[in-house]
Amino acid sequence: MGTASGIIKALNSGVRHIATKRFTFRYPEQKLKFVGDGYQFDPESGVGIAGYKGRHILFHDKCTGCQLCSIACEEIAEAIAMPKVEEEWKHNKKSIMPQIDYGKCVFCGLCVDACPFYALYMTNDYELSSFTKEGLIYTPAQLQVKPQIDQDVEIQIDEKGAKHG
């Protein structure tokens, strides 16, 4: 192949993309949709359920304060502390629940794998930035809140190419 024809071929390949629709989208206004409600784990079968590993959600009515999540995190990120909570639950005698420092968390989800009581899951929420270090520490009360997220962009790939919809 000659030099000229090679360069024309390369230019032609690029030019063809001028008119095609892009698959990139405007991030803060539009957000990508994930599978499911986040990473969950079924301790009975020992297998997780596919989902995004974002900020955790804690179910206070299920947490027994057994500290297994904290022990799992000890060798990984040391992000989970077990402070005392005001609430009184019959199944949580010590009244302690996980508090997660997202300045340390690596979002591996092994704490979710460690929980035997279906109390700790992960959600699709990944926007956790804060102006202070203290703002990154989520107390049990903050972890209880289900995140309000509006993720609806899906990328469609077909024979013609990729585009977002």
Added chain:
Amino acid sequence: MSGQVYPKDTKVLPGLQLEKVDDRIMTLNVGPQHPGSGHMRIIIKVDGDYIVHCDPDPGYVHRGEEKMAEYRNYITNIPHLERPVIHDSCNILYPYCLGVEELLGIEVSERAKYIRVIAAELNRCVYIQYWLAIYGIFLGHSTMFMWPVGDRELMIDLLDKMTGARVTHAYFVPGGVRNDIPANFEDMCLRQVNYFEKRLKEYADVFYDNPILISRTKDTGVLSREDAIKLGTTGSVLRASGVDFDIRKKEPYDVYEELDFQTNVLKEGDSYARSKIPWLDMLESCRIIRDALQKMPKSGSVRVKLKPKPKAGDTEVYRRVESGRGSLGMHIVSRNNPQPYRLKISVPSFRNLIAMPHLLTGEKLGNLPPVYWSLNYWPVEADR
């Protein structure tokens, strides 16, 4: 000290050599802050435009992964062990999981093996696209930077749906994988692979068949077959020099022997061949993924339940896999503890680095970027 021009009372710190001004040879430090060097320094001596001496200086991102592994148990080792190559995180966990499974005597289910192969091949594509983008931009080809980075994003989205994280998946675990694939994954994956294969052909039009790239990289940094074997290189560097060596074929792990694929070998051994092999590998990965999706059992368990802190006996094991850069091995020594007694990671990047002084000596200084990046070198992995 004939050319000494410094005043006689100049104090020279021990270990620091002052350069003579009228010397012909000049020393250049490429890196560690130069964007083209990665997290490493290459000390080169140039005579005019020619490199007469090259001394790579890695170690700026040493994190002590091997020592850290001795204080964590077999499960909590997973998140930090994938840090050296976050773009190829499935492949760096692969030998670890295979090794620990052998130590603990776990038999992984068939479906989990196929899922692992698919995840590893997707990850290989993600890694190679990232590498290709860097290779493109340092040769001044900005389209080749934009395209792979954009297409890589689609592949990351797919892995995201599968594993739950964009780059550091922590997906492989001794005993299988963390979670089953989502419901419509096979369809999404097939469409992605078909699209990706079409894009790869466009990469060839705009980059690999481009006469400008060919004239830039052909016959630069030629590594002969004998030298490649002697220097102990691996992966794409070895295969570009005409040695047919791929762990997936030579020591098949998991289900690679049941899958239909071939290894790509080129004879030239120059910078162009070394950059083309990963591209051929990506095409091969597409074939593997398609084949694996077809042959995968449609249902079944994907993870073997382990005890909280599994203990292995008084043995040791060495397993290796073919990662995006070459053979990646892990030697795990167990002494009846929940933690490994010793974990040694043999990384392909470090093994390919040894070819750098050999290739660069005698080359022009301008050939440094094409030769350096064609070695498929990842500094963070080499330092562990």
